[in-house]
Structures are given as structure tokens and as C-alpha cells.
Amino acid sequence: MVEAKLNANNSSHPVEIASVVGTEIFERVEKLNAIGIALSAQRDTRSLLEMILTGAKSILNADGGTIYTATDDRHLRFEIMLTESLQIKMGGTTGIPIPFDPIPLYGIEGNTNDCMVAAYAAVHNETINIPDAYAAEGFDFAGTRSFDKKMGYRSKSFLTVPMYNHEHELIGVLQLINAQDSTTGEIIPFSDQAKRVAESLASQAAIALTNHKLVQEFRLLFESFISLIAKAIDDKSPYTGGHCRRVPILTMMMAEAACGVESGVFQDFSMTEEELYELKIAGLVHDCGKVTTPVHVIDKATKLETIFDRIKLVDTRFEVLKRDAEIELLKQKVALLEASPQVDLSTTIEKLAANYQQTLQQLDQDRQFLHICNMGSEFMSEQLKERVLQISEYQWVDQSGNKTNFLTEEEVYNLNVTKGTLTKEERDIINHHMVVTIDMLEALPYPKNLRRVPELAGGHHERMDGKGYPKGLKREEMSIPARMMGIADIFEALSAKDRPYKKGKTLTECLTILGKMKLDNHIDPDLFDLFIDEQVYLRYALEHMDPDQIDNVDLTKIPGYTPKNSG
Missing domain, CATH: 1.20.140 (Butyryl-CoA Dehydrogenase, subunit A; domain 3)
Structure with missing residues (x-):
């Protein structure tokens, strides 16, 4: 584009030409910087890929483009495609699937796939700038011609840039189509300057995608490790299997309900995506201290049971x-x-x-x-x-x-x-798991977004009147999410059918006991009302309780609860 403007001005006004060139370069640099900053902040992969393509298209004034990502089986997978003049947009955040098979980088015998321009650029780590696809030699554009004929389009200039990260790993390919003259709209070849800008953007994009992938992988590793601990705790006792998995599910249901109400006590309550993630992690590890609790105490189904029932x-x-x-x-x-x-x-x-x-x-x-x-x-x-x-x-x-x-x-x-x-001594042993839980969790070096995990996980046995354990915290000393986990822990324990000392209770029985706990200042009264008002209990029951436990609840008979529509 800069070259086109230079030719158009016959170099008769050097100051004006320099001004035009400088302004356009400055605008490109500004856009490039803005995209770089945005890329580093974006956390969703699909949005990130979309931002890369739309940013490159905007800076280089292209009509369309495609982003491919490299797969583990040595293919290029279509991630997002768009052509502005045809109003085509697929992949990315659109939810519209791209109906094209991945492009192989190598043939059956291991030879490089040099006939496909995207594969060639990827395998050879080389930017390919083609002024006119129909006149290009050495590459197969039969698919492009077929698309053009069907859509009444003319694909002409192609700029295909491989995306490699700092460790020289192939991340994907950025391909732009049909550069446009900013003044006339005419389709022109991509300039050498456009090539350098695209390569710079592709480099930033590769780093951003790599960082994002690393963050996702570490996050997945962390979650998997946490889930492994939770599963180990559940598997330690056949009578509590699933407890560490179900409590965070119910806690998250309550959090989402509180965030979704538009009136009442929680109308101004909200949690960010990171805060919800933090709560989920806290739920998974809320009983991690039970790894130190003797099995014969956890599993004590009868009063005389030790290693066997005496x-x-x-x-x-x-x-x-x-x-x-x-x-x-x-x-x-x-x-x-x-x-x-x-x-x-x-x-x-x-x-x-x-x-x-x-x-x-x-x-x-x-x-x-x-x-x-x-x-x-x-x-x-x-x-x-x-x-x-x-x-x-x-x-x-x-x-x-x-x-x-x-x-x-x-x-x-x-x-x-x-x-x-349980005897008093055995009850003390069980209760001590909360001290161990908090000690274990507080010993970990958390990133900033997980620093409240010990507080959230360590409060589910506290009471609103300060008579709980291990710290004897009162309601005002606890966060709302921590109070949510307290209700979730109790409801799950009441409804669970895998406990040695009781049968799983019905919905009515569970809510009746919770209602009495509200009146006894054991659980948060507002959260108890939310639990019923937003039918969190019913959603959980339909997904995680047996049908014979889901009875017709008469809410007018639940202690401590007044239905919304009652006088």
C-alpha cells in the first residue's frame, strides 16, 4: 500500500509523501502494539485466535483470511475463516463449524506436503507471498478455484505466514487473502512491508498462543492433581465416595444462583470467572485433611466397630x-x-x-x-x-x-x-481434619487468583453463632462463598446414600434438618432461603440423588422458611 501511494504521487511533493508514509506506518505500529497488548490479556483460545486474524486483517487491509493450528498428528486444523466481502465467518467464537478436513503436513511415506501452500509454509518455516493464486506455480489451488466459482469470488493475493514460538515449535499458520488498496479498494499484492508486519504479528501470536497453552496445561495439571487428591480421599473410605466431588458441584450451583438473582439480599452479589474457579478448587480440597484421619474412624458404622464390628x-x-x-x-x-x-x-x-x-x-x-x-x-x-x-x-x-x-x-x-x-475422642479426631486441611492449604504458594482457597475450604464446619470449628468463626467473619460451602457440605452429607451410619434422606428430610439449623443459627439464613427460592436443592437432586429420595416437598412445612408467594 505504501508503494502504491508513492507511485501515485510522482515524488513531486516529498514532504507530503513522507507525511503520508509516516502516518500509515505509525498507524500500523499503533495497531500492532494494541493487538499485542490485547493478545497478552486474552484467556479464551477461540477469542484469541479470532483476535489474531481480525487484527492482521485490519492492519494489512485484507478481505479475508484463515488461521490453522498444528495438531499432534502433524496436520493443520482449520480454526477460523472469514471473508468480509462475502460475509463469511466460521470457526472461532461463531460456533459455526468449518467443513474442511485438516491439511496433512506430510504424506504417507513421510515426504513433505509441498503442494499445499499452508503446509509448505509450516513445514519449511517460510512466509509465502503470492501476488495471484491463479498464476502461481508449484501450489495446488484447485480448491480455491472451486470455491471462487461457487461463490462468485476471485481469490488473488495470498500471504501465508507460519507461526513458530520461541522454542521453534510449530504453533500454526496465519493466512491472509486479497490485500486491498486503502483508497480504491482494488485487490493488490501484499507488499514486503506487509509481509514483515504479518511476520511480526505471527510471532506475537505464536508467543501468546504458547503462553495461553502453557497456562491451560498447568491449570489442567493443577486441577487434575487436586481431583486426584479428592478422589484419593473419597476412595480411602467406600462410605464417603463422591463427597469431595459433589460438594464443589453443589457449592457452584449456589454461587451461580446468587450471581443470577436480580432482587433481594443477593441482587448486588457477583463473582468473577476467576473467583468462581477459586471456589471450585476450594470445594475440591475442602476435606483434604482427611488423608490423615484413621480409616477405622471415618468408616465407623457402628459404636463397637474398630477393624471389625465387636x-x-x-x-x-x-x-x-x-x-x-x-x-x-x-x-x-x-x-x-x-x-x-x-x-x-x-x-x-x-x-x-x-x-x-x-x-x-x-x-x-x-x-x-x-x-x-x-x-x-x-x-x-x-x-x-x-x-x-x-x-x-x-x-x-x-x-x-x-x-x-x-x-x-x-x-x-x-x-x-x-x-x-463416634465417641468424643473419635469425634475430636474427625474434627481435627479441618485443622490439618487449613494447615496443608496454607502451606501452599498460591498464585494471586487462588489465595482465598484456605479460607473458603476451611470454613465449612463453622457456625453462624461462632460455635463451630476449628476457629469458632461467626457469620460476619466469613465470606459468602465460604458460607455457601457450609450448606453444600451438610446437604450432601444428609442426602448421600453411601454413609455407613444412615440412609440417604429424602428432600423433605434434608430441607427440614437444614431449616432447623437455620433457626439454630448454624447455617446462613439468607443462603438457606436462596437455596430454596432458586430451587438449587431440586437441581442438585435431579442430577445427583436417587429418584426414591426426591419427594414432593411442602415448603410451607419447612422450618424457618417462608415461601415467597405466601401472605
């Missing part, structure tokens, strides 16, 4: 007591018969047999009672605890022949756990 030992002792009762009955019968062989003892023996049956019945009832206590599904009242103590005082002869109490002190202590299956 209720089996208790069952054996009951059988011993039954055997001893039977032996005692037989001894009494023999003694009676020996003392009074001529007397009718049928009535006395019947009484002995009745007492024996009563003893067996009582032992069976006691056995069934201890089984129920062992499950941890019922609240242990003082009356129930007293009965455990009474049973423990039964006497039996152990394996060593010693007469001893039926239950050990440690067994009584476990069976009299008031709620659930």
Missing part, C-alpha cells in the same frame, strides 16, 4: 450365657432326680424349664437392645444408658476361664454414646 463378640457372649443357662437347668434336673428318685417332680421341672425359657427370652431381648444401641440411630437417653450398664454387670466365664462382667468398660462407653457412632 457386636459379634457380644453375640458370642450371649450364646455362652444361653449355654450356661441350659447347663444349669440340666444340673438342677439331675440333682432333683438323684435326691428324690421316687417322687413326682414334673411340676418342679416345669417351673425350672419356664425359668430357663424366661432367661433365654430376656437374653434375646437384651441382645436385640444392644444391637439397636450399636447402630447409633437412636438418641441414648439416661434410661437407655442405665439398661446398658445393667446388662454389662451380667457375669460370664471368658476364654481364660475367669468370671468377669459381660461388657468391658470401653464397650459400655462406646455403646452409651449419646448420638451417632
Whole structure:
């Protein structure tokens, strides 16, 4: 273009010519710089490729162009195509697929594909500037001619530039078509200056694409490593499989719901893409401290379980007591018969047999009672605890022949756990996983966009009234996303069907418990209302709960919740 203007001015006005040339060069440099800055800031690959092509087209005043990217199997894949005069735009952010097969860089025998101009430029790392494709020798433009005939177009000047990064790796190819005279619009060849500008832009683009790819690869590696840790934690216990995967899913559902509301408490709440990513990562590692929690504590399905459920030992002792009762009955019968062989003892023996049956019945009832206590599904009242103590005082002869109490002190202590299956000491061990989680996460050198991960992941067992753990934080001391994870963690635990100590609860049961927790100042009240108002609970249920758990919820009966449309 500069050459065309120089010829048009007959060099009779050197100052004016210099001014025109200087202005055009300055504009190109400015555009090139602007594109370079934009490329470094762009994070979406499709948008990045589109920016490269549209930027090159604008700077060099081309009618159209194509960007190809190099594939691992040594092909050039069409990424974006556009021709302004034909109003054609495919690939990139358009969502319109490009209906052309990738171009092979090499033949079957390993020879270079020199007949295709894009492949030639890529393989030989050489810019190809063709003034007229129809007159070009050595390259196959049959496809171009066919396209032109079909579209009523004339493809003429081609500028094909390979994109190599700083490590001399092929990234792709930038191809521009039909340079236009800025004054007349006439199709002209690409100038040598245009070639240098395109090469400069291609170099910037290659670096930007490489950096973007590296960032994506490191991000993928990081996410994969985090997911691996989460999977290892879930796999550590067959009873918590999927928990570390489902909690971030539900947390992200809540975050998206909060960002999407246009009225109410959260109408001004928003999260950037990076903040959402940070929350997702925090969700995946929210229980990473459980890698140090003993399996027999995590998996403790019953009160007497250690490496096995010791209720089996208790069952054996009951059988011993039954055997001893039977032996005692037989001894009494023999003694009676020996003392009074001529007397009718049928009535006395019947009484002995009745007492024996009563003893067996009582032992069976006691056995069934201890089984129920062992499950941890019922609240242990003082009356129930007293009965455990009474049973423990039964006497039996152990394996060593010693007469001893039926239950050990440690067994009584476990069976009299008031709620659930864990003793206070075991509960402390479980709770300690949050301390370990925070210590582990705070020890990592995070990039700027992930620095809140420890805070977000470490607060899901805190309470709004400050009675939670491990730090006893109150509502105002916690971020909204951290409070979201608290609700997600509880709801997932309630609805999960893979826990050893309970069945997966229905939606109504889950929301009822959450509602009571809201009234008890355990969970965030506004987030609980959002959870129901935006039907986050239902979306999650349809995707991650069994159909038999998804009942018809009567929201008017959920504690602490008032439906929007109610008076």
C-alpha cells in the first residue's frame, strides 16, 4: 500500500509523501502494539485466535483470511475463516463449524506436503507471498478455484505466514487473502512491508498462543492433581465416595444462583470467572485433611466397630450365657432326680424349664437392645444408658476361664454414646481434619487468583453463632462463598446414600434438618432461603440423588422458611 501511494504521487511533493508514509506506518505500529497488548490479556483460545486474524486483517487491509493450528498428528486444523466481502465467518467464537478436513503436513511415506501452500509454509518455516493464486506455480489451488466459482469470488493475493514460538515449535499458520488498496479498494499484492508486519504479528501470536497453552496445561495439571487428591480421599473410605466431588458441584450451583438473582439480599452479589474457579478448587480440597484421619474412624458404622464390628463378640457372649443357662437347668434336673428318685417332680421341672425359657427370652431381648444401641440411630437417653450398664454387670466365664462382667468398660462407653457412632475422642479426631486441611492449604504458594482457597475450604464446619470449628468463626467473619460451602457440605452429607451410619434422606428430610439449623443459627439464613427460592436443592437432586429420595416437598412445612408467594 505504501508503494502504491508513492507511485501515485510522482515524488513531486516529498514532504507530503513522507507525511503520508509516516502516518500509515505509525498507524500500523499503533495497531500492532494494541493487538499485542490485547493478545497478552486474552484467556479464551477461540477469542484469541479470532483476535489474531481480525487484527492482521485490519492492519494489512485484507478481505479475508484463515488461521490453522498444528495438531499432534502433524496436520493443520482449520480454526477460523472469514471473508468480509462475502460475509463469511466460521470457526472461532461463531460456533459455526468449518467443513474442511485438516491439511496433512506430510504424506504417507513421510515426504513433505509441498503442494499445499499452508503446509509448505509450516513445514519449511517460510512466509509465502503470492501476488495471484491463479498464476502461481508449484501450489495446488484447485480448491480455491472451486470455491471462487461457487461463490462468485476471485481469490488473488495470498500471504501465508507460519507461526513458530520461541522454542521453534510449530504453533500454526496465519493466512491472509486479497490485500486491498486503502483508497480504491482494488485487490493488490501484499507488499514486503506487509509481509514483515504479518511476520511480526505471527510471532506475537505464536508467543501468546504458547503462553495461553502453557497456562491451560498447568491449570489442567493443577486441577487434575487436586481431583486426584479428592478422589484419593473419597476412595480411602467406600462410605464417603463422591463427597469431595459433589460438594464443589453443589457449592457452584449456589454461587451461580446468587450471581443470577436480580432482587433481594443477593441482587448486588457477583463473582468473577476467576473467583468462581477459586471456589471450585476450594470445594475440591475442602476435606483434604482427611488423608490423615484413621480409616477405622471415618468408616465407623457402628459404636463397637474398630477393624471389625465387636457386636459379634457380644453375640458370642450371649450364646455362652444361653449355654450356661441350659447347663444349669440340666444340673438342677439331675440333682432333683438323684435326691428324690421316687417322687413326682414334673411340676418342679416345669417351673425350672419356664425359668430357663424366661432367661433365654430376656437374653434375646437384651441382645436385640444392644444391637439397636450399636447402630447409633437412636438418641441414648439416661434410661437407655442405665439398661446398658445393667446388662454389662451380667457375669460370664471368658476364654481364660475367669468370671468377669459381660461388657468391658470401653464397650459400655462406646455403646452409651449419646448420638451417632463416634465417641468424643473419635469425634475430636474427625474434627481435627479441618485443622490439618487449613494447615496443608496454607502451606501452599498460591498464585494471586487462588489465595482465598484456605479460607473458603476451611470454613465449612463453622457456625453462624461462632460455635463451630476449628476457629469458632461467626457469620460476619466469613465470606459468602465460604458460607455457601457450609450448606453444600451438610446437604450432601444428609442426602448421600453411601454413609455407613444412615440412609440417604429424602428432600423433605434434608430441607427440614437444614431449616432447623437455620433457626439454630448454624447455617446462613439468607443462603438457606436462596437455596430454596432458586430451587438449587431440586437441581442438585435431579442430577445427583436417587429418584426414591426426591419427594414432593411442602415448603410451607419447612422450618424457618417462608415461601415467597405466601401472605
